[in-house]
């Protein structure tokens with residue numbers, strides 16, 4: 001029979017063991033927790049909509065393999081429209097009609113017109129109606145994504161600045177900013193080895209931590225880095241490990257172009273305020 005003293009020692013070493021296992025578990029889970037938090041901060045309706053579009057199979061028809069539009073003989077324009085081609089206006093003239101496409105598979109004006117209904121019935125490919133499959137919140141996210149991807153309307157920024165915002169948006173596409181930073185700066189595209197595991201966009205909360213003001217934005221775009229963040233050894237470690245890095249555009253962009261990009265980013269941020 002063990003004495004009272006011995007029993008106490010066993011109990012004490014057992015509780016130490018539990019504390020030690022707990023600490024190791026927290027330490028091992030830390031990278032995962034950091035990623036989960038950064039991912040949460042990155043969220044916006046456009047990013048949620050993009051993920052949902054991938055999960056719902058929208059890209060099967062709208063971003064087909066090989067990059068050319070799928071022929072759809074007999075349909076209104078002869079093909080399935082490709083997202084980002086800027087041709088949404090041939091189908092939907094505003095946000096409401098985009099929503100009607102997603103809910104009903106066609107806008108009301110088509111469904112109310114017998115010739116259009118006959119055409120829809122004859123074409124091989126039809127836009128499925130998602131209205132009964134998805135919640136209102138999910139539909140709203142898909143509308144946010146689709147309108148952003150196709151540039152149906154400008155982000156709701158300062159109306160007096162509309163020209164610069166529009167110029168900034170086309171520039172961001174033409175220069176490839178949005179291929180890395182996501183549709184309309186929605187972020188979240190993979191970047192293995194980086195702290196969050198993804199490329200941050202311009203909408204979520206992470207942007208606020210990475211870019212404090214216009215001067216820091218200019219520094220990122222011209223040099224591909226931030227001297228403030230470079231002071232942190234942990235940040236530098238992840239910069240070395242990450243697969244994709246921010247390019248240094250140096251003089252490849254003019255001051256006026258940086259003004260336009262900044263105007264667009266400011267508008268995008270007004271539209272999706274950080275949580």
Ligand code: HEC
Pocket residue numbers: 053056057058059060061062072075076077079080081082083087088091092098101102106120125126127128130142146150
């Ligand atoms: C089976 C193929 C198919 C799938 C899957 C599909 N669509 Fe479509 N979609 C079409 C076709 C075809 C049209 C063009 C309308 C026509 O000609 O009848 C269209 C039109 C649209 C339009 C209006 C035109 C435009 O480019 O803005 C939107 C918006 C749209 N789809 C969004 C979506 C979303 C969001 C999803 C996923 C939730 C989706 N589609 C899934 C075939 C598809």
Ligand code: HEC
Pocket residue numbers: 172175176177178180181191199200201202206207208210211217220221239244245246247249261
């Ligand atoms: C090859 C992909 C790529 C391209 C193209 C690219 N970036 Fe980046 N960008 C990155 C990566 C990766 C980071 C790093 C984020 C980090 O280190 O945490 C970054 C960081 C940034 C940041 C600061 C972080 C944040 O929240 O976004 C800004 C601002 C930025 N880029 C703007 C631009 C602009 C404007 C353009 C186009 C002129 C552009 N980027 C083009 C990959 C890219």
